[in-house]
Amino acid sequence: MSLFWIVIRQLAEIEAMATSKKVITKEEWEKKLNDVKIMKEDMNKLVMNFLVTEGYVDAAEKFRMESGTEPDIDLATITDRMAVKKAVQCGNVEDAIEKVNDLNPEILDTNPQLFFHLQQQRLIELIRNGKVEEALEFAQEELAPRGEENQSFLEELERTVSLLAFEDVSNCPVGELLDISQRLKTASEVNAAILTSQSHEKDPKLPSLLKMLIWAQNQLDEKAAYPHINDLSTATLEDPAI
Template identity: 95%
Template sequence: MSLFWIVIRRLAEIEERMATSKKVITREEWEKRLNDVKIRKEDMNKLVMNFLVTEGYVEAAEKFRMESGTEPDIDLATISDRMAVKKAVQCGNVEDAIEKVNDLNPEILDTNPQLFFHLQQQRLIELIRNGKIEEALEFAQEELAPRGEENQTFLEELERTVSLLAFEDVSNCPLAELLDISQRLKIASEVNAAILTSQSHEKDPKLPSLLKMLIWAQNQLDEKAAYPRINNLSNATLEDPTV
């Protein structure tokens, strides 16, 4: 037998031993361990409120505040203003979105040149989408080109956007993703995060991060034990361990 096959066989034997040597934790034992972990309802409520506030569910946040007595860490009235900005971007009304941001806090765009450029870039995209070619060229030259001269990354993004004008059918061109709704959503999320940061609030909700930590922890534990695992995060059902 060749050395290669000897090594392969030995690795297979080691892997088999590791698999069979895993500790098996029954559902009963696992549930007992979970029940031993005490989590305060107050902390759970704060986690829910954090998600509602960050994602902008103002009506749900207000109802949850009344039902649970959990106070948000920002004024709920500001959520409506933030969502109005986000909705404006998602609908392609970028100029209106910029005005609303400045009404909230002029320093947001003054201190974030990248965000302002991306909003202006989206304005250019909307002009191209609506077939306003001359207006698009004038806007790119007067508003975006000077910023591109100061920043190489901005210049590359501007050149990529202006390249849309070279295609008669922009819906089928290689840069069609710039006209996709996902582009608007991307900029809307960037604006939303900037507003939250200006309000000294986390720009991302804590709940998704905790779910990512759960997945990571389970992957680490998989190497050492067989246990009731949560495979479907939407219903958090424990599944019996497989050996």
């Protein structure tokens, strides 16, 4: 990512100058920042990459029209992917599985861990809905054979089935499985697998760029006092603390 490296290079130059902890005022800093040339197209690509990866299909479409930035993937595939993700988030796991299989039957056939997690989520939903008998049957028929193939699946299966042993599941050691966050975890795993099958990176670039920014600021803190960005959502430069 060229933008990132430009910033890093600037930081490195400053670092080289600093013999002791140097103070850089907001004016000096802003002047330096203004010297950094960033292509508008690169910024647009970054935004488009975020919208596509996160599945904001309408926003991506609008952004494409407004900025002329072409997405690197057919936007129609985003709709399908989002439908799968949404189905998992709503607890319709079986529906999600069928949709993934329609999209590309190889995904679940070649990804045993993901397949297991989806089946596990199905079991969790059955337990959540109080369908004890069906849950037990499902665990035996569908999940037990996977547990035989893989030790860690077996452990996860045992943990999930133990949900049935508690009266008050919201207050038991494995209660987190029933939490909405478990659905989100499974949904994002499916999302990532579909993206990979479409030869697309599974994470957007923007968050990792922000992580690099924080890392770079921390590195620089050792050497200099300079205007920090503390609030990433506004990116305001704050006066250096002396």
